[in-house]
Each structure stands twice: as C-alpha cells, then as structure tokens.
Amino acid sequence: MSYWKAAQPGDPVVAIDTPALVLDLDAFERNLQRMADALRGRNVRLRAHAKSHKCPEIALRQVALGAVGICCQKVGEAAVFVEAGIGDILVTNQVMGDAKLRRLAPLARKARIGVLADHPQQVQALAAAAQAHAVTLDVYAEVNVGANRCGVAPGDEAVQLARQIAGSAGLRFAGLQCYHGPAQHLRSPQQRAAAIKEAIAAARMTRDAIEACGIAVERVTGAGTGTFLHERDSGVFNELQAGSYIFLDRDYGDNERGEGDVPFEHALFVRTTVMSRATPQRAIVDAGLKASSVDSGMPAVWQRPDLRYVKAADEHGVLATADAAAVSLGDVLMLVPGHCDPTVNLYDELVCVRGDSVEALWPVAARGALL
Amino acid sequence: MSYWKAAQPGDPVVAIDTPALVLDLDAFERNLQRMADALRGRNVRLRAHAKSHKCPEIALRQVALGAVGICCQKVGEAAVFVEAGIGDILVTNQVMGDAKLRRLAPLARKARIGVLADHPQQVQALAAAAQAHAVTLDVYAEVNVGANRCGVAPGDEAVQLARQIAGSAGLRFAGLQCYHGPAQHLRSPQQRAAAIKEAIAAARMTRDAIEACGIAVERVTGAGTGTFLHERDSGVFNELQAGSYIFLDRDYGDNERGEGDVPFEHALFVRTTVMSRATPQRAIVDAGLKASSVDSGMPAVWQRPDLRYVKAADEHGVLATADAAAVSLGDVLMLVPGHCDPTVNLYDELVCVRGDSVEALWPVAARGALL
Structure with missing residues (x-):
C-alpha cells in the first residue's frame, strides 16, 4: 500500500523518519562474533x-x-x-x-x-x-x-x-x-x-x-x-x-551479569521523536505500543538516565522527566525495546545503520507469519 | 513472501487455519447499526x-x-x-x-x-x-x-x-x-x-x-x-x-454497562488451536502475544467460562482449567482479544465470516503504518 519507508540506504541517520526500527550494525556484528567466540572449540x-x-x-x-x-x-x-x-x-x-x-x-x-x-x-x-x-x-x-x-x-x-x-x-x-x-x-x-x-x-x-x-x-x-x-x-x-x-533487549539488559557472562550489547533501537511538549513535566514521543511491544515492560530511553518512558498508548509514549529543560519538541531519542521479538514483528524492515549512515534496509520477511 | 492465508472466501469456518483474526460479520454489522441508531436525529x-x-x-x-x-x-x-x-x-x-x-x-x-x-x-x-x-x-x-x-x-x-x-x-x-x-x-x-x-x-x-x-x-x-x-x-x-x-474487545467488555448504554457485542476473535496437552491441568494454544496483544491484559476464551487464558508467550498461550476433560488436543477455541487495536495491527487480513462460511478477506491495509 501507499505508505513509505523510514529511510533509504545512503541516507544520513539524522534523516530517518520516526518511529523506525534501527539496527546498529557495528553492535550487531560484535554480538554475532561474541557468540561465535563463546562456542568456538x-x-x-x-x-x-x-x-x-x-x-x-x-x-x-x-x-x-x-x-x-x-x-x-x-x-x-x-x-x-x-x-x-x-x-x-x-x-x-x-x-x-x-x-x-x-x-x-x-x-x-x-x-x-x-x-x-x-x-x-x-x-x-x-x-x-x-x-x-x-x-x-x-x-x-x-x-x-x-x-x-x-x-x-x-x-x-x-x-x-x-x-x-x-x-x-x-x-x-x-x-x-x-x-x-x-x-x-x-x-x-x-x-x-x-x-x-x-x-x-x-x-x-x-x-x-x-x-x-x-x-x-x-x-x-x-x-x-x-x-x-x-x-x-x-x-x-x-x-x-x-x-x-x-x-x-531491555529485559535481557536488566539481568544481572554473572562472572564470565558474555557482554552482549544493545543493537536494536526504536528511533522516536518528541511530538508533544505541552507541559514542563511531560514529553510525548511518537512511539507507542504499536512501535515497541510492552509485554515485557516499557522501553528504556537509550543513554538518557534523566528520562523515563512511563506509559504507552497505541501511538504515544509518555516520558517523565524531573528537568523541564531536559527535552524539547522535535528532539529525537532512541528507545531500547522491552522485548525484541514482538517489537521486530511490528515492522516491515530493519533500518541498518553504521556510524552516521543508513547502510541497508533488511526486510523482516517472516513478519506476521503466524500459521 | 511465501506464507499463506488462513482461509479463502467460500471456505467453511471449520477449515480456517489458526491463529487467524476472525470478524463475525453479523455481529459487526449489528454494531455498525447500533452506532448509527444512537446518533440518528x-x-x-x-x-x-x-x-x-x-x-x-x-x-x-x-x-x-x-x-x-x-x-x-x-x-x-x-x-x-x-x-x-x-x-x-x-x-x-x-x-x-x-x-x-x-x-x-x-x-x-x-x-x-x-x-x-x-x-x-x-x-x-x-x-x-x-x-x-x-x-x-x-x-x-x-x-x-x-x-x-x-x-x-x-x-x-x-x-x-x-x-x-x-x-x-x-x-x-x-x-x-x-x-x-x-x-x-x-x-x-x-x-x-x-x-x-x-x-x-x-x-x-x-x-x-x-x-x-x-x-x-x-x-x-x-x-x-x-x-x-x-x-x-x-x-x-x-x-x-x-x-x-x-x-x-475484552477490555471494553469488562466495563460495567450503565443504564441506556448501547449493547455492542464482541465481533472480533482470534481463532486458535490447542496444540499441547501434556498435563491434565494445562492446555497450550497456538495464539500467543504475537497473535493477540496483551497490553490491556489477557484475552478471554469466548463462551468458555471454564477456561482461563492465564499467560502469553510469543507464540503460546497457556490455558488453566480445573477440569482435565474440558479441552482436548486439537480443539479449536475463539479468543476475545484484550485490546483490539494492536491485535488487528498484527495481521495482514481479517477473515470475515457469516454463519458457517468465510465470506471475504479484508486487507488490514494500514497495518504497520507507523510514519
């Protein structure tokens, strides 16, 4: 149907429309390698x-x-x-x-x-x-x-x-x-x-x-x-x-790491925009529960310990912040989904980024394959 | 991609593969009419x-x-x-x-x-x-x-x-x-x-x-x-x-009805099959949280007060039942989704049924339209 992709290969990361499911290829490849290393021999x-x-x-x-x-x-x-x-x-x-x-x-x-x-x-x-x-x-x-x-x-x-x-x-x-x-x-x-x-x-x-x-x-x-x-x-x-x-995902990230555990890192993010800032205490982002599954709890706001995603509606996420100046209308944030599997299942493609550029779009080809 | 539809128009309802999102057209049309009546004049x-x-x-x-x-x-x-x-x-x-x-x-x-x-x-x-x-x-x-x-x-x-x-x-x-x-x-x-x-x-x-x-x-x-x-x-x-x-949906159905409230009825269902019955106390159905969104709570089992859907994993739903004979491997059940909006967003089409037949497949054309 006639809707659009969030980005095209070659686009700068800052041009990715939101909400979009973003795969950090460097982090993803490090995770792949860490698992291969853990099983070698x-x-x-x-x-x-x-x-x-x-x-x-x-x-x-x-x-x-x-x-x-x-x-x-x-x-x-x-x-x-x-x-x-x-x-x-x-x-x-x-x-x-x-x-x-x-x-x-x-x-x-x-x-x-x-x-x-x-x-x-x-x-x-x-x-x-x-x-x-x-x-x-x-x-x-x-x-x-x-x-x-x-x-x-x-x-x-x-x-x-x-x-x-x-x-x-x-x-x-x-x-x-x-x-x-x-x-x-x-x-x-x-x-x-x-x-x-x-x-x-x-x-x-x-x-x-x-x-x-x-x-x-x-x-x-x-x-x-x-x-x-x-x-x-x-x-x-x-x-x-x-x-x-x-x-x-955030849920796995919340596990306490034991000695010798493999240090996998967050590689999957929901890119989102602050779309409403009607009061100082509240910022609303454009990624709700149709953009980041909440079955395992709310997403985390990546590298922003001052912001907490406290509530999800269909197409709105409510952020709480103590500091009124912490976030402005139009700011772009990255969320770490609560649960990766059902979140991926909401998207038709992964926007794969490396550094500042979009490198590829990978189809989530089995999305919705319920039978 | 190469996966299949749960049914085709003309199929008998019993042949619908699961999980599938089923719209009861008679109930749906009554709901449409009830709203029109409530606003007339x-x-x-x-x-x-x-x-x-x-x-x-x-x-x-x-x-x-x-x-x-x-x-x-x-x-x-x-x-x-x-x-x-x-x-x-x-x-x-x-x-x-x-x-x-x-x-x-x-x-x-x-x-x-x-x-x-x-x-x-x-x-x-x-x-x-x-x-x-x-x-x-x-x-x-x-x-x-x-x-x-x-x-x-x-x-x-x-x-x-x-x-x-x-x-x-x-x-x-x-x-x-x-x-x-x-x-x-x-x-x-x-x-x-x-x-x-x-x-x-x-x-x-x-x-x-x-x-x-x-x-x-x-x-x-x-x-x-x-x-x-x-x-x-x-x-x-x-x-x-x-x-x-x-x-x-189930969440709206849980509202207490006030005097004069319009008696809308459940018209949307997730059709599901009992896929595991390994112990008498537990039956597992093939509709989990990728088939019925759980953000507003678990689905209800339609017209089966003896069965309770107690837990959802990605592709599994756990039913609890006091009566070991209440449900058998292969039984087909209908779930009333906890929240209709994100549940519909998981499917590419509505399987529209009337009586015992599949009448149409309606594309969920704006599924995944997040931008």
Whole structure:
C-alpha cells in the first residue's frame, strides 16, 4: 500500500523518519562474533532462534559465522527461511492440524526440517504427513525441564514418546528439546544457574533413560540468551537456541551479569521523536505500543538516565522527566525495546545503520507469519 | 513472501487455519447499526476512528452508514484511506518533522485533511507546509480535558493557540480536539460519567472563551466507545471519534454497562488451536502475544467460562482449567482479544465470516503504518 519507508540506504541517520526500527550494525556484528567466540572449540553448536529477527539477512550471517541453521516457531516462518536458502531448520513447536502439516512436509525436500512432539497423536499425524509427501522429518521429544508449558515429563513419558517416534515410518528420532524459557529472565546469575542445573539434570536423566533402551539421542537442544553458558558447559546439551543475543533487549539488559557472562550489547533501537511538549513535566514521543511491544515492560530511553518512558498508548509514549529543560519538541531519542521479538514483528524492515549512515534496509520477511 | 492465508472466501469456518483474526460479520454489522441508531436525529456526527481497524473496507461501511469520514493517528494511515476514497480524514495527532509534513500536505488535494496542534512550533510548520503545497489544512487545537497526555490547558492557552491557527495562511481553525482516553476504561458508569462531566466543562469553557474572541469553533470533537453517549448529549461536542465499538474487545467488555448504554457485542476473535496437552491441568494454544496483544491484559476464551487464558508467550498461550476433560488436543477455541487495536495491527487480513462460511478477506491495509 501507499505508505513509505523510514529511510533509504545512503541516507544520513539524522534523516530517518520516526518511529523506525534501527539496527546498529557495528553492535550487531560484535554480538554475532561474541557468540561465535563463546562456542568456538566446544562440542556444542548454535541453532540461532529466528523468531527474534524473522529476517533472512540475519539468518544468513548467523550461518556464515558457524550456526548449523535456525530454529523458528511457525511453519510459515520456516517456509520463508527455506526460500532464503537456510538448509537446516527446526520448528521448536508442536505443529497441529492437516493444513499446517501439508505445508510443513514438502519443506523437507529442500532443507532438513525438524519439529517437536509432546503427544502420541502428534507423532501419528507427523508420520502420516511425512509418508504422504515421501519425506523424512526430524522429530524431537519436547521435555518439560522446568518451564511448565509444553513438553512431557522427564523420564518414562519421554522414553515412551521417543520409542514411538523412533518406530514411526517417515520420522527420524532426532533427540530432545529441553528449553527452559522462564529461566532466561531470572534476574540474578545464581537464580539462573540453579534453574538450569535442574534442567540439565532432567535432560541428562531422560537422555540416559532413552539410550538405555537402545535409542540414540543425537541432540539435546535448548537454551537461550540468558542461560546458554550453563547449557554449553553441561556435557548434556549439544545444541543451543539463543536468539535475542543479536539485539539484546531491555529485559535481557536488566539481568544481572554473572562472572564470565558474555557482554552482549544493545543493537536494536526504536528511533522516536518528541511530538508533544505541552507541559514542563511531560514529553510525548511518537512511539507507542504499536512501535515497541510492552509485554515485557516499557522501553528504556537509550543513554538518557534523566528520562523515563512511563506509559504507552497505541501511538504515544509518555516520558517523565524531573528537568523541564531536559527535552524539547522535535528532539529525537532512541528507545531500547522491552522485548525484541514482538517489537521486530511490528515492522516491515530493519533500518541498518553504521556510524552516521543508513547502510541497508533488511526486510523482516517472516513478519506476521503466524500459521 | 511465501506464507499463506488462513482461509479463502467460500471456505467453511471449520477449515480456517489458526491463529487467524476472525470478524463475525453479523455481529459487526449489528454494531455498525447500533452506532448509527444512537446518533440518528442528534446534532452530532460520527468520525469513526480507523486506528482500530486500519481497514478501508470497514471505513467505507462506516461512511455508508453516516460517518462523515474517519480519524486516524498517522500520516501513513491517512494516505491509505485517501487512496481508498475516504474524503474527510482527521489525523488525531501532532505531526512532527518535515518528512511527515511533506507527505501530509499533498493529501489535502484529494481529501479534507485535518490535524492537531498543541504547540506554536507545530502551527508554524503546518502553515509552511500548507503554503508550500498550496493546500489548506484543517487544524484543531488539542485541549487536555483530563487525559494528561497531549494538549494545551483549557482556557487561555487554547485561546492563544486558536488565534495563531486562525491567523496562519494555509490553515483553517477547525475547532477543538477534546479526547479523554483514560476515561474510556473506567469500569463503573459513574466513574466514566464523572470524568466526562469534567471534560465537557473544560471543552465548553474553552470553546466559549475562543468564541468570545470572535473566532468560530466549528467543531468540538472527541469521545470513544466507553463514553460517547455523554459527549453526544453534552450540547458541546458535535463530533464523536469512537472506533472500538465495531469490534468490542475484552477490555471494553469488562466495563460495567450503565443504564441506556448501547449493547455492542464482541465481533472480533482470534481463532486458535490447542496444540499441547501434556498435563491434565494445562492446555497450550497456538495464539500467543504475537497473535493477540496483551497490553490491556489477557484475552478471554469466548463462551468458555471454564477456561482461563492465564499467560502469553510469543507464540503460546497457556490455558488453566480445573477440569482435565474440558479441552482436548486439537480443539479449536475463539479468543476475545484484550485490546483490539494492536491485535488487528498484527495481521495482514481479517477473515470475515457469516454463519458457517468465510465470506471475504479484508486487507488490514494500514497495518504497520507507523510514519
């Protein structure tokens, strides 16, 4: 439709219209490199989570730096990344319904495709779809290692599910999905370590129980940006699914950093303009909750400790400031989004900047891929 | 990109893939009619707020039933609606920056275009843009009538601003924007009535003060779905900006209904599938916070008082249920979104259903129009 892009490659940064989603390429590339360095020489590979970025340009850079491929949450996302040339994709989710399975299975002709199961019905449906399309799907048993969302219980339930997968024509039992989401944002390093210690124990016990039945557990996969060093060093996990490390949102930035933690830096920003300054105590910016998702709290105002983003409406953000002179009508500010994943999902492109210039626009090609 | 639509016109409703944004056309049309009935024969016109739907098909139906046009929040939205043939558009927002003004002003060649101001700098910039493009812009002084967001103080400040607008070449002083957002969701009818009573008093005083200076105040515009009957009956407001009435989200549904309030009904739903049922106490659906915005709280499960949507992750919703047999893997449920506006903004189209059939797909043409 007839609306415009916030900038074009070659534009000076100061000319970027607002609100816009800005990627600081230098910071982003440092984050990519930090993750590659953290995994170099370890017996653990990265399968970067693409639900954070939904952007093939980013996935290709992650693979170029050593990632085996990506994971994503939706069949529609997987289709976008297959089309972009990513050869190894794990849908870290249960895929229910014929409409989705009809679309998932053919992707396995162009890429290695994995998917999760936590119920016998899902395994039956996946096997039927794989056979109908003459493909093989990698299926992982999802184990509840503490997140209390999806996943069978560790131990016997997982053994039964693994047996069923391993015995199903068209399916390859690929291993265990052991992701502990809530642990990622526990604020203290000690809390995160304790939660993942339990997850590792549950994963190890389950892996050993399955292998005791003569079924190989090739992969134990999971982890996120908040905890991946623990899984890396576990001796149990051999694949990591961190995604947010490339951007580092405000919520991750609020985690207390433990000794040895990787110093990822904020690389994703919402550029915004002060659009109303009707009273000295209040400044209103043009980025509200349709520009920066508030599910994990308000954005932070980058490098402006004197300003606090206190309230979001659809298209307005309210800043509080004690100092009436701190901000003027028309000032441009950078926000650090509270949660990167749903914020990226609000935009059609990332405005990629280096220094003072716009270097590229990268399409958020899988934005809105809900199916 | 290569992902799919949730349905096609003519499909049975049961075949709609999930998550999908579903519009119940019968309920939607009843809501449209209820609003038209509520304003018939009154000296108050409707300028429907299109930020809720971002959908030309809906705007055209609102105008066909008597709305003078629409309001919206962004220049990019206005452009979409001008292109769709809407002839009278008010951007209920301050528009800052040359990039935006260069795009706003030319729209006034094809439609009547209004915009707000709450600062002398904005009026100067609007006048310069209007003159540069040889157009006339309707400018409304935004008055803070209780929302404490944008807007000058009632009385003298507004008089000064009106004088400046009225004296600016290229601008027409069109009246006052007096919207009280927070009042819309005060739960009791008495609270809403009290808040709007104050807003009406502030609007009346300000209007009278401006007219005492010999400047006509053609319009006093504002109101939303939660309070519009008060503004309708005020004798001060002569234009209403309700938007959510067409959909009625969970947050509006939670308002206690006062005597005489219009019985709008839920018409917008997120269709979702139970994708994991790994334990008896928990069911996981495939609609998370990328499918139903949680800024105004969790969605409700439609016509299922036994099920509660308790937690949203990116692509997962956690349902709690006391009864293990209440819901099965693969069951399809309908969610009533917590907040319609940002939920609609997550989708590329509305799947419009009537009875058991999909009747149409309506593009959310202004989705993501942030500039």
